[in-house]
Amino acid sequence: MKATIWHNPACGTSRKTLAILQETPGVEVEVIEYLKTPPSRDTLAALYTRAGITPRAGLRTHNTPAAELCAELDLLDKDGDAILDAMMAHPVLINRPLVETDKGVRLCRPQDIVREIL
Secondary structure: OEEEEEEOOOOHHHHHHHHHHHHOOOOEEEEEEOOOOOOOHHHHHHHHHHHOOOOOOOEOOOOOOHHHHHHHOOHHHOOHHHHHHHHHHOHHHEOOOEEEEOOEEEEOOOHHHHHHHO
8 A cells, every 4th residue: 555644743643643654564655845845736635525524624823933824824714725735834833744645635633543544
């Protein structure tokens, strides 16, 4: 099974999710550090659709600098398109880790949610 993780190595939850993937037999892991290589707008929208969540649900609203940007851009009152646009301009607003396998996509907060798609 192939698993792709949109990962931030500075995030504890992201590191724990990656560890679960790496420790699971038969899983080939592709790691994309999304702050260095953000997904395209279409890719991110498709990931959220497959995960069954809205861009607002995938918006990082806690901790700086994401919380400050979220407030500055008044994103909580914006629609999904505006939120996706903001995420493209500021990838730090993308909540992580997102994991995709053939079985689906999950925003893995907490990290054990990844087991649903393994």
